Amino acid sequence: MDSDQYLLNVRFCEICAGCLSKSGKDSVPYLTRALDTIASDLAKDGDLRIRMGSENPSIWPSLQRLWNFLADYPSADADVAELRVLVISVARFTRNIVAGVAANQQNAFAVEPALRRVLHLYSSWSAFQVTESFPATRMAVQALSNIVTTNEDLTSRLWNSYLTLPEEQVILIRLLGSPDHKTILSLLILMVNCIHDSTERRSLLTKSRGGARICTTLLDRVVLLYDAEESTDGAKAFDYGYHLFAHLFDGGFAPDLYNSLSVEGEVIAQHQTTLLKLLDSYLQSSQICPIHCDMCPMLSEIFFSLSSYSQLAITRAINPTNLEPLDGSIEHLQELDLLLPKTCEALVLATQCIVKISLLSEDQRTVDSSAVDLRAIFRDASSTDSQGIAESIIELLRLLDTFLPRIYFGKPVVDPTTDRNIPSSVAGPNGFSYLKRDLVRLVGVLCHRDKTFQDRIRIRGGIPIIMNMCVVDERNPYLREHAILALRNLLDGNMENQDEVNSIQPSGYWDETGVLHEKVGATLR
Numbered sequence: 001m002d003s004d005q006y007l008l009n010v011r012f013c014e015i016c017a018g019c020l021s022k023s024g025k026d027s028v029p030y031l032t033r034a035l036d037t038i039a040s041d042l043a044k045d046g047d048l049r050i051r052m053g054s055e056n057p058s059i060w061p062s063l064q065r066l067w068n069f070l071a072d073y074p075s076a077d078a079d080v081a082e083l084r085v086l087v088i089s090v091a092r093f094t095r096n097i098v099a100g101v102a103a104n105q106q107n108a109f110a111v112e113p114a115l116r117r118v119l120h121l122y123s124s125w126s127a128f129q130v131t132e133s134f135p136a137t138r139m140a141v142q143a144l145s146n147i148v149t150t151n152e153d154l155t156s157r158l159w160n161s162y163l164t165l166p167e168e169q170v171i172l173i174r175l176l177g178s179p180d181h182k183t184i185l186s187l188l189i190l191m192v193n194c195i196h197d198s199t200e201r202r203s204l205l206t207k208s209r210g211g212a213r214i215c216t217t218l219l220d221r222v223v224l225l226y227d228a229e230e231s232t233d234g235a236k237a238f239d240y241g242y243h244l245f246a247h248l249f250d251g252g253f254a255p256d257l258y259n260s261l262s263v264e265g266e267v268i269a270q271h272q273t274t275l276l277k278l279l280d281s282y283l284q285s286s287q288i289c290p291i292h293c294d295m296c297p298m299l300s301e302i303f304f305s306l307s308s309y310s311q312l313a314i315t316r317a318i319n320p321t322n323l324e325p326l327d328g329s330i331e332h333l334q335e336l337d338l339l340l341p342k343t344c345e346a347l348v349l350a351t352q353c354i355v356k357i358s359l360l361s362e363d364q365r366t367v368d369s370s371a372v373d374l375r376a377i378f379r380d381a382s383s384t385d386s387q388g389i390a391e392s393i394i395e396l397l398r399l400l401d402t403f404l405p406r407i408y409f410g411k412p413v414v415d416p417t418t419d420r421n422i423p424s425s426v427a428g429p430n431g432f433s434y435l436k437r438d439l440v441r442l443v444g445v446l447c448h449r450d451k452t453f454q455d456r457i458r459i460r461g462g463i464p465i466i467m468n469m470c471v472v473d474e475r476n477p478y479l480r481e482h483a484i485l486a487l488r489n490l491l492d493g494n495m496e497n498q499d500e501v502n503s504i505q506p507s508g509y510w511d512e513t514g515v516l517h518e519k520v521g522a523t524l525r
């Protein structure tokens with residue numbers, strides 16, 4: 001046995017015993033200085049970590065008593081300076097001695113219940129008001145993280161325990177409310193390490209009640225971190241939050257997570273919209289197609305749900321009595337669904353996801369013709385009322401053309417049928433930006449070299465509607481360009497569609513101010 005190592009272990013046990021004795025309060029400064037010195041040496045010397053953790057006298061009973069002392073500290077409060085100093089030193093020592101040493105992790109895991117109680121104290125609302133407590137909270141989180149990181153057995157035990165605890169005891173949820181971005185970053189590193197390469201732990205996070213609550217809280221936190229300045233701890237925490245959800249998407253858990261975030265009676269919950277934003281970002285940076293196959297039915301279902309709700313809401317708004325046919329006028333606007341903007345915002349995100357997956361699939365099939373055509377999954381999908389995606393898109397575009405006038409030089413275009421402006425309350429941008437553009441783009445993607453889909457668009461009366469989208473609209477950048485491309489794809493190799501276009505004569509013209517005027521004698525043959 002190394003005599004120096006023996007003396008170090010003896011010293012550790014003696015100073016712990018002195019601090020924990022009845023008259024040990026005076027030895028607290030000595031304990032913290034000694035622990036900080038040892039912790040510094042441990043951080044630099046992996047062999048020292050192994051020797052100190054394995055040789056006699058064993059340090060683990062003394063470390064356990066230290067953590068129990070902290071958890072049961074008299075008059076425990078995050079505002080007690082002495083307690084904060086002790087927590088920082090003991091947590092730093094624990095963090096450093098377990099780093100990368102499986103045997104030490106196994107021995108240190110016994111302190112987890114006491115460590116959790118300390119974190120429970122430091123994750124209270126009152127603790128979050130004391131900025132001086134943040135270093136102690138952060139160090140304790142890092143200690144917990146090092147105890148389980150890379151240790152599969154301990155990680156599973158910790159994760160299963162935390163996701164089945166009563167909600168008020170789940171420190172992951174409590175800590176996500178910390179105003180300290182460094183604490184959030186340390187916590188998210190722990191969480192990402194826990195679910196990395198583990199289907200079982202990812203499944204528990206997305207399917208269990210406790211996991212859904214954690215994800216809901218995390219999504220709220222990600223929203224708040226989004227605007228953090230680049231290279232700050234807040235920005236790094238946002239990146240880790242995003243990577244955590246990317247791990248879930250990689251594992252095919254997007255449908256389970258989306259469903260777990262639903263709110264009864266609501267077509268779309270705010271947390272589901274946030275998840276769609278993350279999924280859209282994930283897909284835009286993705287080049288791997290096969291893992292997206294499981295997302296296709298989910299996205300189809302979301303699209304139909306949001307599209308059907310939007311169609312009904314717009315119909316009620318522009319024709320509330322249902323006694324008169326829609327004539328392109330919204331003089332009778334009486335009922336505007338307050339959830340419609342949020343629904344349309346989510347619909348834009350779902351549409352963008354479908355477009356990206358479809359384009360990835362098409363690119364893959366140009367390289368490997370045997371690859372699954374994911375576009376076919378979307379083309380063949382249907383809603384509960386048997387409406388296909390082609391029919392749903394065209395019906396929604398028809399309604400939107402009336403409900404959302406195009407914006408030209410910042411103003412709604414005059415409706416030539418009534419010679420008046422569309423009400424500004426309807427033309428408001430919130431939630432409706434890019435909707436027409438992305439729906440038109442989706443038509444162009446799905447009808448590319450697919451005659452059956454091209455025919456469905458024509459039969460539904462979609463060709464004149466797409467042609468009407470070949471205009472400038474500031475609410476829908478590049479709408480005209482996407483409409484022209486969609487029209488090109490609709491006509492490609494389809495004589496019936498070409499004849500349809502040839503039969504249409506211009507019924508009006510746009511003047512230089514963007515106002516549509518009827519052309520005398522124009523007809524539709």
